[in-house]
Amino acid sequence: MDIYAQLAARxxxxxxxxxxxxxxxxxQKVNGLTAQNTDxxxxxxxxxxxxxxxxxxxxxxxxxxSVEVCKQAIEPLADKISPNQLPDILxx
Amino acid sequence: xxxxxxxxxxxxxxxxxxYVEVLKDAGFEINSAVDGLDGLAKIKMGRYDLIxxxxxxxxxxxxxxxxxxxxxxxxxxxxxxVLLTNLTNDPVIDTxxxxxxxxxxxxxxxxxxxxxxxxxxxxxxxxxxxxxxxxAPNTN
Amino acid sequence: xxxxxxxxVFLNLQQTxxxxxxxxxxxxxxxxxxxxxxxxxxLSFSLITAVFFDSRGKPQANYTTNKQGFDxxxxxxxxxxxxxxxxxxxxxxxxxVSNSPQLFxxxxxxxxxxxxxxxxxxxxxxxxxxxxxxxxxxxxxxGIPKTEDELIxxxxxxxxxxYRLQDTQASLTNITKEVYEMNAxxxxxxxxxxxxxxxxxxxxxxxxxxxxxxxxxxxxxxxxQLSEDMxxxxxxxxxxxxxxxxxxxxxxxxxxxxxxxxxxxLSAVNLNELVNEVTEEVTVKAREKGLHVIGLNxxxxxxxxxxxxxxxxxxxxxxxxxxxxKTGGTITVDFYEKYPYVFCAVRDTxxxxxxxxxxxxxxxxxxxxxxxxxxxxSGGTGLGLYISKSIVNLHKGxxxxxxxxxxxxxxxxxxxxxxxTDIAQRLKDEAPKETDKTKDLEKTSVNFx
Numbered sequence: 001m002d003i004y005a006q007l008a009a010r011x012x013x014x015x016x017x018x019x020x021x022x023x024x025x026x027x028q029k030v031n032g033l034t035a036q037n038t039d040x041x042x043x044x045x046x047x048x049x050x051x052x053x054x055x056x057x058x059x060x061x062x063x064x065x066s067v068e069v070c071k072q073a074i075e076p077l078a079d080k081i082s083p084n085q086l087p088d089i090l091x092x
Numbered sequence: 093x094x095x096x097x098x099x100x101x102x103x104x105x106x107x108x109x110x111y112v113e114v115l116k117d118a119g120f121e122i123n124s125a126v127d128g129l130d131g132l133a134k135i136k137m138g139r140y141d142l143i144x145x146x147x148x149x150x151x152x153x154x155x156x157x158x159x160x161x162x163x164x165x166x167x168x169x170x171x172x173x174v175l176l177t178n179l180t181n182d183p184v185i186d187t188x189x190x191x192x193x194x195x196x197x198x199x200x201x202x203x204x205x206x207x208x209x210x211x212x213x214x215x216x217x218x219x220x221x222x223x224x225x226x227x228a229p230n231t232n
Numbered sequence: 233x234x235x236x237x238x239x240x241v242f243l244n245l246q247q248t249x250x251x252x253x254x255x256x257x258x259x260x261x262x263x264x265x266x267x268x269x270x271x272x273x274x275l276s277f278s279l280i281t282a283v284f285f286d287s288r289g290k291p292q293a294n295y296t297t298n299k300q301g302f303d304x305x306x307x308x309x310x311x312x313x314x315x316x317x318x319x320x321x322x323x324x325x326x327x328x329v330s331n332s333p334q335l336f337x338x339x340x341x342x343x344x345x346x347x348x349x350x351x352x353x354x355x356x357x358x359x360x361x362x363x364x365x366x367x368x369x370x371x372x373x374x375g376i377p378k379t380e381d382e383l384i385x386x387x388x389x390x391x392x393x394x395y396r397l398q399d400t401q402a403s404l405t406n407i408t409k410e411v412y413e414m415n416a417x418x419x420x421x422x423x424x425x426x427x428x429x430x431x432x433x434x435x436x437x438x439x440x441x442x443x444x445x446x447x448x449x450x451x452x453x454x455x456x457q458l459s460e461d462m463x464x465x466x467x468x469x470x471x472x473x474x475x476x477x478x479x480x481x482x483x484x485x486x487x488x489x490x491x492x493x494x495x496x497x498l499s500a501v502n503l504n505e506l507v508n509e510v511t512e513e514v515t516v517k518a519r520e521k522g523l524h525v526i527g528l529n530x531x532x533x534x535x536x537x538x539x540x541x542x543x544x545x546x547x548x549x550x551x552x553x554x555x556x557x558k559t560g561g562t563i564t565v566d567f568y569e570k571y572p573y574v575f576c577a578v579r580d581t582x583x584x585x586x587x588x589x590x591x592x593x594x595x596x597x598x599x600x601x602x603x604x605x606x607x608x609x610s611g612g613t614g615l616g617l618y619i620s621k622s623i624v625n626l627h628k629g630x631x632x633x634x635x636x637x638x639x640x641x642x643x644x645x646x647x648x649x650x651x652x653t654d655i656a657q658r659l660k661d662e663a664p665k666e667t668d669k670t671k672d673l674e675k676t677s678v679n680f681x
Contacts, residue, residue, distance in 0.1 A: 018415045022408075061405065062412040069416060106442040114449060178437045179674065200441040200477060201675065203448045 128152025
């Protein structure tokens with residue numbers, strides 16, 4: 001999995017631990033993201049943009065707290081990605 | 093018979109001094125290092141029959157020591173490196189085996205007597221490097 | 233007989249509502265569509281506004297759509313109260329017309345452009361007056377003909393339906409957000425608890441291990457002779473710190489089990505072999521206390537289980553029996569098969585358990601009600617049976633305790649699924665799988681006086 005797919009997978013898994021199956025359902029609505037299950041995430045197109053859309057989707061349905069959750073989810077991968085590879089919504 | 097040489101890399105003073113004392117009493121020649129950097133330097137000077145390596149240490153942790161040895165193998169050979177950990181199920185253990193550690197000992201699980209037994213097994217002439225003593229906890 | 237035109241217009245409006253993906257813009261889309269469609273059936277308006285009231289009659293939302301050039305019109309706050317007879321008609325669920333648009337709308341420049349009349353249509357939901365539909369017209373309207381009246385009422389109902397749908401959706405979204413917030417907090421607390429247990433047990437270990445090790449050396453240093461008293465003191469201190477280490481391990485294990493961080497590594501296990509292994513492990517301590525531990529080798533099928541975890545269960549049960557059985561006693565491990573399970577029974581000739589205490593055995597720190605007598609007497613952590621039960625249950629098995637009464641020994645029996653059975657298959661499918669978050673159990677040592 002490329003880095004954006006990994007980031008997306010982590011975000012979805014973390015959201016799952018909070019809101020259960022709704023997390024995957026919302027992720028599947030995002031353009032450019034194919035998510036059969038959390039172990040099989042594919043990103044088409046601009047990874048940064050897809051990531052932004054994913055976080056935006058969660059924000060829309062679950063509120064601001066979910067954005068914080070997304071940020072926390074990707075923390076372990078912080079050293080594998082440079083800040084300008086991240087969409088603004090995920091920057092601290 | 094020549095005494096077997098052991099290097100103990102352990103930052104906790106009480107643990108380190110106890111192990112040194114116990115192993116010395118058991119007839120081993122033992123050196124110690126107080127952190128990862130110190131340990132690495134001593135390993136490079138080498139000729140140890142066994143290296144006991146703690147994981148959590150200041151300046152450089154055990155895993156980084158292992159990585160450093162892979163990237164720049166010391167000119168002088170050493171015997172096996174055995175990891176010292178505190179938890180039976182630290183994921184660190186698997187990582188260490190992936191970095192050429194040959195065994196591990198759970199400090200909180202063994203008595204000083206058992207430590208000596210394990211060290212004897214690791215340094216015994218007949219035992220090949222890489223063999224784990226039977227009573228070491230199983231990992232996959 | 234409704235004309236084709238009317239049917240067609242209303243069909244279009246229905247379709248608009250059905251086609252709108254974003255539920256939160258339902259009303260806006262409907263009204264916008266209406267502005268374009270309604271003129272086809274002779275209902276031409278320059279501006280349509282839907283105003284909704286809350287349960288106390290205060291306006292809580294309004295949705296407006298208008299033709300070009302009518303953008304500056306705003307609803308006058310309190311417009312309804314300024315129009316008493318309009319209000320009365322609306323409350324009677326009748327349409328009302330006003331030729332004084334300035335009572336309804338205001339503009340920054342305070343002139344009402346070309347609006348000449350405002351039709352007011354009441355919106356009723358669940359039998360209450362929920363809002364008003366205002367239809368602003370450039371024509372001077374004197375009265376509303378019957379057919380028009382009906383058409384406007386039909387349209388008003390569409391608005392009401394769309395509002396209900398939109399409102400329900402908004403409620404759902406709010407509820408989802410609230411639930412999410414609560415869950416996020418719980419999740420955070422759970423993580424904090426896990427981190428705390430992890431760090432605490434890590435940090436606690438170093439000094440505990442130091443105590444244990446130094447005590448051991450003090451007791452075993454060659455050449456140093458200790459008085460009997462000193463030996464006893466050190467020995468008790470050693471046993472106590474072992475209890476402490478076991479307790480920390482047990483708490484860590486429980487925390488992992490309860491957080492679902494324990495995965496099962498399932499395989500076909502020969503219970504006879506496993507029991508023999510455990511018996512070997514405890515044989516020294518058993519002999520020291522003058523106890524016999526016997527595993528009866530029976531012909532039983534292999535079970536589907538996590539070998540290491542069942543090892544811990546056996547260690548716990550046999551360890552308990554060793555604790556509670558006096559010198560000269562026997563602990564027997566027996567097996568029997570009852571499809572689809574194999575049952576393993578650990579029987580001792582020990583102190584037994586009074587019937588009223590049997591139920592508390594598997595609880596955490598099981599204590600008797602109204603009594604200060606700890607069930608975990610003489611050296612246990614009070615957590616071992618709880619952990620054993622959790623492990624057995626994870627395997628889809630059961631664990632029970634029986635005792636004929638005090639002084640008559642105890643038998644602990646647990647069951648595990650036989651390989652190849654339906655239960656075993658279900659276990660395989662449903663057991664927690666290994667992930668990078670799962671851990672194994674910390675081992676506890678058999679500890680008794």
